Amino acid sequence: MSNSAIQSVLFVCMGNICRSPTAEAVFRKKAHDKGLMITIDSAGTIGAHAREKPDHRAVKAGEARGYDFSGIKARKVASKDFESFDLILAMDNDNFENLQAIAPDQYRDKVKLFLSYGSEFDDTEVPDPYYGGAGGFRYVLDLVEDASNGLIKAIAK
Template sequence: MTDLKNVKSVLFVCMGNICRSPSAEAIFRQKAKDKGLNLKIDSSGTISSHAKEKPDHRAQKAGMARGYSFDGIKARKTTAKDFEDFDLILAMDNQNIKDLRKIGPDHLFDKVQLFLDYAENHDESEVPDPYYGGAKGFQYVIDLVEDASDGLLNKL
């Protein structure tokens, strides 16, 4: 388990890095900035099929409606080097954790956690993938990510 007091960098991970993890990156970046924290914040996906793409337009619309910026965020695949470069790696769901185990070295796997472990106002353990749903799914992702971001920042 990562000592949160020493966390200087956070990586958010989902499957394609176009919905959930870029939303988490945008939201957490703004909330950390608002608290005056200087953290390295990024996102990635366990697959590379969307590499170099901007976040899904529906994710951007939902996030921007609440004041978050997606500027400069582009999809990329998670690499083994990410396990060295980041202090905390937060997966959106349990399948992401299984996939991360195939990517990163075992001795650094204690950095990996479920992001919603930090949520204080929701009981869900996983951020649902909104890709095949409607606008409400993207709004719900923002609700969950805001909650978990606040919970994590309260512990840093």
């Protein structure tokens, strides 16, 4: 699938309360600002936090930069997601491998590492800020903003 055919994106981390909802909120704003009509969602590879709102520290860091987290609630990746979404972006290698393990063969090529779209950082994975301080959440935002900009450019080509 070419990048111009991307009409839907799913961001995935483990619990869907820090990294992937941050990516959802950031990418939603950036896509909206560019006038792109794209379905955007996030999910986790585990369902331990299902129906919970994003971590308050992720929300605080994101809102400080103008991102809106309203309506975002944690959920587990569902088998129908592999068919429904054009692009499924994992926040790290563990989640990439977990997604590859459960993806039907014909949809495995939809799964990619989110930071493969970034250009300003050497990181290949978005680190999990859950057990750290506020600085970790801000760094996640830096990485997510960079990769979101790259993804917007790739889709808009």
